[in-house]
Amino acid sequence: MxxxxxxxxxxxxxxxxxxxxxxxxxxxxxxxxxxxxxxxxxxxxxxxxxxxxxxxxxxxxxxxxxxxxxxxxxxxxxxxxxxxxxxxxxxxxxxxxxxxxxxxxxxxxxxxxxxxxxxxxxxxxxxxxxxxxxxxKNASETKSGAGQYFTPRPLIDSIVALMQPQPGETIQDPAAGTAGFLIAADTWIKANTDDLYDLTEQQRSFQRNHAYLGMELVPDTRRLALMNCLLHGMEGDDAGVVHLGNTLGSAGSQLPKSSLILSNPPFGTAKGGGGPTRDDLTFTTSNKQLAFVQHIVRHLKDGGRAAVVLPDNVLFESGVGADIRRDLMDKCNLHTILRLPTGIFYAQGVKTNVLFFSKVSQAATASTQNVWVYDLRANMPKFGKRTPFTRGHFADFEAAFGTDPHGSSPRMDQGETGRFRVFGRDWIKERGDSLDISWLKDDSAEDAADLPEPSVLAREAMDELNGALAELEAILAELGEEVAE
Incomplete structure (x- = not known):
């Protein structure tokens, strides 16, 4: 069997x-x-x-x-x-x-x-x-709603292969879900160290108990993550590899700085008082992904690297969104953006990207000089049960990315008809620091019959409106005006 x-x-x-x-x-x-x-x-x-x-x-x-x-x-x-x-x-x-x-x-x-x-x-x-x-299997059954915390395995494996986790590094996922990223990183290291036998006993102990740390908000999801880690030989500290807590609350501020952060933060805008409550983040926002970006930048060690799955709105949201992107590009070298195909997540209709960056320092400025964008979205098949999404779909991107996890491998701009192009920091600044960059004509663009469900479109519109409302409330607060309830 x-x-x-x-x-x-x-x-x-x-x-x-x-x-x-x-x-x-x-x-x-x-x-x-x-x-x-x-x-x-x-x-x-x-x-x-x-x-x-x-x-x-x-x-x-x-x-x-x-x-x-x-x-x-x-x-x-x-x-x-x-x-x-x-x-x-x-x-x-x-x-x-x-x-x-x-x-x-x-x-x-x-x-x-x-x-x-x-x-x-x-x-x-x-x-x-x-x-x-x-x-x-549970995530693929959309009725279960489990897709909200499950990242497709081919995507995780590709990201981990490019980031090349190393023994002795501390690896963090601040939105751990069922610990897929952390387990894939552990699997990568074991595959490259003869199942840890190439390491000393002290190094093996570090890998089992101290190398990985995640945080998860939902107790039942964290339970699944702990079981998952233990079955993969990852024990963590007394609380396990994945701790229970809200990364966007006080618990998140206590997470240590890490060498490598891999994450797929939850999508959506916080409602009903569930927004970020941390006071150590530079910019106030109700957009959870933008708050997670700030956490990741803050909790990367200098010289550390990150790969984060984020929806399109993070790339173009104005106001505080632009401020957070500028801050990211100042403190980190945002070297690569991968535009992912639609339909690969179990939450249908979500358009996502992977941002790859390396931390220069918390006090750095102008760390990003060029941003390479790989468009794996335009002219791609419609993925589903008949056309499964596999690791093979990343082969050309992985070759173009190169072997350096910090994005410093020699690269070639493939021009207006290619999928991989480079854009200078000054050009991005002229666009209001928007990173929503595309150039290929998408002949496979969805027609009206294939558009997301009206509920998905309505939710996206509500998220953008709520984000704009939060920004206006912040401006009024700065001006000393009370916000009507």
Missing amino acids: TNNDIVQKLWNLCDVLRDDGINYSDYVTELALLLFIKMEHENTQSGILSTHKLPDYARWSVFTNLSGINLLNEYRATLLKLSQHDDPLIAAIYADAQTRLREPRHLEQLIKSLDGIDWFSAQKDGLGDLYEGLLE
């Missing part, structure tokens, strides 16, 4: 959860609580883990030897005890965990189905990769 076959079998178990009245959005969280116990069992049985991380009362054999209401009661009690466990990482994974299962027969069915899976085949690729596949 391939990993895809096993992922499909796991996803089919969601039919059992649906029969017990569990909401679509809770499928993976519910399944993961039981699945993690099973995976720990399989890793220990096969010798991949020398010791079992879970206590005796949470062993798989406990549940296979029970049935009926005794089984359900024991499972509920186990989740509660795990949430109060002395090991802070286990306690974090099962924090506030409760099963929504009400029928003992459904829990029995899940356990028997998990026992019937060919785990030997699954372990050839690693149980962490299997778990990652389940998260991706």
Whole structure:
């Protein structure tokens, strides 16, 4: 059996959860609580883990030897005890965990189905990769809404390959989701160090416990991230690799400076008092992505590098948006922008880019001299189930980017008919510091029938209007005028 076959079998178990009245959005969280116990069992049985991380009362054999209401009661009690466990990482994974299962027969069915899976085949690729596949499957089912925190794997792998994470570096994702970027960085380093065996024991310990750090706002998403990391051999500190908190609040200001930051911040404008509350950011904005850009610039070490997925509005938003872009180009060398195809994210209709930059210093000015733009959006196929988006679609961009993660490899401007062009800082300044740069005629542009759903268009319009309103309120506040409620 391939990993895809096993992922499909796991996803089919969601039919059992649906029969017990569990909401679509809770499928993976519910399944993961039981699945993690099973995976720990399989890793220990096969010798991949020398010791079992879970206590005796949470062993798989406990549940296979029970049935009926005794089984359900024991499972509920186990989740509660795990949430109060002395090991802070286990306690974090099962924090506030409760099963929504009400029928003992459904829990029995899940356990028997998990026992019937060919785990030997699954372990050839690693149980962490299997778990990652389940998260991706969940994200691809748009009804679950999981696409908001899942970045397509081909995009993550391409970004990590270009950024070339190194042993000994601190790597951060301030909007970690299910930890895809951090796990891909760890996988890259392991692939280039013979699974860390080329390192000293001290270096290996650093990689396992101190190299990676993420922050995630949503508790259930963070739970999935912690499980994902642990199954990939990444333990982190006492709170795990991914900490629970709001990067745009006081918790974010406590994150350390890092050598490499990889992230796909959440899209949208904050509503209902949920905006950035940090007082250490230079520019006040209700636009979450613009706030994340400021965090990333601030929390990169001098000489550090970043690759960040951002929607189009970050490139052209006026007012404070232009101020933040200028600040970015002063303190960092923004060397490359990749315009991504539409339709590759599970949140349809979103137009995104990847910004690649290196930090010069917090006090620097005019660090960016030229910005290279690669247009992978114009004249691209419409991606979906019939035309899947793969790592191969990045091959030409990766070749054009070059081998230097700081963007200093020799490059060639491909001219008005090519996809890769360079634009000087003075030319960008004349355009009001807009980075929304395109030149190719897009023959594959969507016709009216293929436009995003009206709700998507309405949401985009509302986000822009809210951003403009926030800027006007800031101007009134500076003038000493009260803003009417």
